[in-house]
Amino acid sequence: MIFAGEEYGTGSSRDWAAKGTQLLGVKAVIAKSYERIHRSNLVGMGVLPLQFKGSDTLAGLNLNGDESFDLTGINDNLKPQQDVQLSITRKDGSRQAVTLLLRIDTPIEVDYYKSGGILPYVLKELVG
Amino acid sequence: MSSSTASHNLFNTRQPFTLSSGKQAALYSLPALEAAGIGNISRLPVSIRIVLESVLRNCDGKKVTEAHVRELANWKPNAARTEEIPFVVARIVLQDFTGVPLLADLAAMRDAAAKMGKDPKVIEPLVPVNLVVDHSVQIDSYNNPDALKINMGLEFERNTERYRFMKWGMQAFDTFKVVPPGIGIVHQVNLEYLARGVQHKDGVYYPDTLVGTDSHTTMINGIGVVGWGVGGIEAEAGMLGQPVYFLTPDVVGVHLKGKLREGVTATDLVLTVTELLRKQKVVGKFVEFFGEGTAALTLPDRATIANMAPEYGATMGFFPVDDVTVQFMRNTGRTAEEVDAFEAYFKAQGLFGIPQAGSIDYSSVVELDLASIEPSLAGPKRPQDRIALAKMKETFNTLFSKPIAENGFNKPAAELNQRYVTAMPDRDSRMCVPISGGGRQDGAQSSSEMEMAGDHPTATLRCETSGEMLPPVEIGHGDVLIAAITSCTNTSNPGVLLAAGLLAQKAVAKGLRVKPHIKTTLAPGSRVVTEYLTNAGLIEPLAQLGFTVAAYGCTTCIGNSGPLDAKLEETIVKNDLIAAAVLSGNRNFEARIHANIKANFLASPPLVVAYAIAGRMNINLDSEPLGNGKDGKPVYLKDIWPNSAEVQTVMKFASDPAVYQRLYSDLTKDLPLWNAIAAPTGNQYQWDDSTYIARPPFFDAATPKVGDIKGAKALALLGDSVTTDHISPAGSFKPATPAGKYLQDHKVAVKDFNSYGARRGNHEVMMRGTFANVRIKNLMLPTKEDGSRIEGGYTLYKGEQMAIYDAAMKHTSPTRHPP
Structure with a gap:
């Protein structure tokens, strides 16, 4: 996972920004807010864009990188803009639950995500 | 294979339309949409109406819905802009730097189809694509009758691997066409040749619209084509028939009055327009030109003004279709049938002619007297x-x-x-020096600046004799x-x-x-x-x-x-x-x-x-x-x-x-260097061990099971305003980076590294470059004594500092031991 602050993915669109993220094995990006196009590109590559809610921030989580993370609430009935639960397990065994907003924004994006991204989605459509 | 054809008759807008030959066709009628009481469409900016036609025609209840049609038909000059418009374009244009990875994805998709026991030929772009090779040639020779020959010779030497792949693509696809190097600049070729007026599919006519992977794609706005520059991945979605999304724009009307004085050129005009509109803050907006001064401009002058939309900051610099446009299409060799259909279609839609002042409700209006322009x-x-x-x-x-x-x-x-x-x-x-050139990468802000760093070859070594x-x-x-x-x-x-x-x-x-x-x-x-x-x-x-x-x-x-x-x-x-x-x-x-x-x-x-x-x-x-x-x-x-x-x-x-x-009748006839390239043929590409082109693995995995994600680790903890340049840097890279090591392992000398941009057809290089920007700050790394933090694409894996790519590979390796 990648954690970030506000306006993740600003700047001109780079064709490999979302593709490269996916190829590194990143399953989800969790940020305070997203640049419009990069958010859509992440979904297009099958990477979940998740967003902190309310006053939650990355800084408030006090992460140092040795934690383990679970994301729950992701299933076949995925809905745009639904809640997803992030569970943080720290090295000392303590746990913390955080509710995140799923930034899959439209029904077609749900289909893209379920297929693993736009490319496999279109392949499936074409070969029937 | 083709994309689903529009066949609905929402609001009774699918109307017959007669071509001058007497042939009957159909269109999705904007006047009919207005007659159905959906919106006051005839007062909308022309550019908005053309987008609306696409939204209406492509309404399928899923990607594009009736709500999208109603929303845009009721565009208000001044309103909070929160809704995104799903825009299915008629075609895509690419330049060579951004085009290569798209072709690689298509080729990989064909392999995937074949693996599934299907005919690879079913894989074609769903929307026609034209790739024009114009970004690779450098000026090594000048002021020399043989300059063209010498420069092209070096261009082909330096780009053989990429050109071989594009040449394969040229013969493998019906709807992915390649205009080889040596023909022209993509936007000019688009204006003179690729744009055919209106498009039609299964008897339904519709306006030419497009997105392109170069910021100056807007040049085509000069002939009334709605289109602009997008990133490679948006163009790819468009190529695959998916909508390109953009935020509902304001439309600034520019009222041109009077005429240019003697000796004043179109360049003087566009530099003045750029200065003026920069001050008006048109970033993210459509600009549409109207009034008698606009009507009097020649078509090439309109194209020059449209071209520099990225410089004045607008999404488009749009000129509606009129008699000048029709005459230009005729003068540049479009067929009589194409020109007739073009004119008939725009007239039938009520979209013909440069609007006069007061006829359209723009978000704001800027006036410019052409007589005031100076050299x-x-x-x-x-x-x-x-x-x-x-x-x-x-x-x-x-x-x-x-x-x-x-x-x-x-x-x-x-x-x-x-x-x-x-x-x-x-x-x-006998001196051997690294070839200097442009394209410094630091401090890029506008998309146009970013392109100059990313979509541009970095030079190699050149030896010359002192003579x-x-x-x-x-x-x-x-x-x-x-x-x-x-x-x-x-x-x-x-x-x-x-x-x-x-x-x-x-x-x-x-x-x-x-x-x-x-x-x-x-x-x-x-x-x-x-x-x-x-x-x-x-x-x-x-x-x-x-x-x-x-x-x-x-x-x-x-x-x-x-x-x-x-x-x-x-x-x-x-x-x-x-x-x-x-x-x-x-x-x-x-x-x-x-x-x-x-x-x-x-x-x-x-x-x-x-x-x-x-x-x-x-x-x-x-x-x-x-x-x-x-x-x-x-x-x-x-x-x-x-x-x-x-x-x-x-x-x-x-x-x-x-x-x-x-x-334009035969694009390869006069290109001996292109014709001499030995490229594979056939429907599927024979991948070799090129460090420029490799088969991307996007179709290798089985369809993922959608479900909870367990036991994930943080690869990086980043701050605010992480840019796409942090995520996927442009330009050159160092030998010690994962991408540099990969190339050296593949016998590429440091002097021949070239740039990330030139190697974007090879995912092995590009994934190693991801998060490898030298300025990216990972908050996971401990602070130094002076309170600063190590910059560059590093992370911690089990307490050990390493490149983000290396850690990602350890995290995802199937042999890794659970913590």
């Missing part, structure tokens, strides 16, 4: 900083000593007139060292190109010359330009002043200016000279045209020739002579400036439909 340049660092011709000398001399923050060069005023003599060439040594080197010359601050008639903006406009030729003819007749150390080039937007300049008898005088045809491509305008004479560069660097380039391009960001040229001025092609003759930018061409004629008398700019009647007499050479038809 202009722009620079030295930004395209919106216009300088009146008469103020050029004063502006340069003032900026020379102004602080950097005030756009200046912060040099002591006393040094302004100092001259420096270059060293003698080393007669004995090619110049004898010592004297140079100083403000001297012109590059004078380039280049770029899509102006080399597509016969008005200014013929003017440049006429000026050259008069200059030569007076005995004026250009100093040979000035890198003079003519890089036309298409071969049509060379044809009409030749037919008008103007190619020869341009050549006599050093402006021989050097390439058909973007060249100097994207930083492919190539090296200057080694001794010149040495003198510039050693003395920190503020040397100048003058180019007919669309951007001039510092060090991007050429690494060692700090002052860059945009100007019309005839002014480029004039400043090359003068040899310096700090001259007032209104009052000082360009030089002395062969009779020893001073020659002024006004003595050789062609008048509009003279330009008009040669304009006929640029509007011969037969020339366009002939030059």
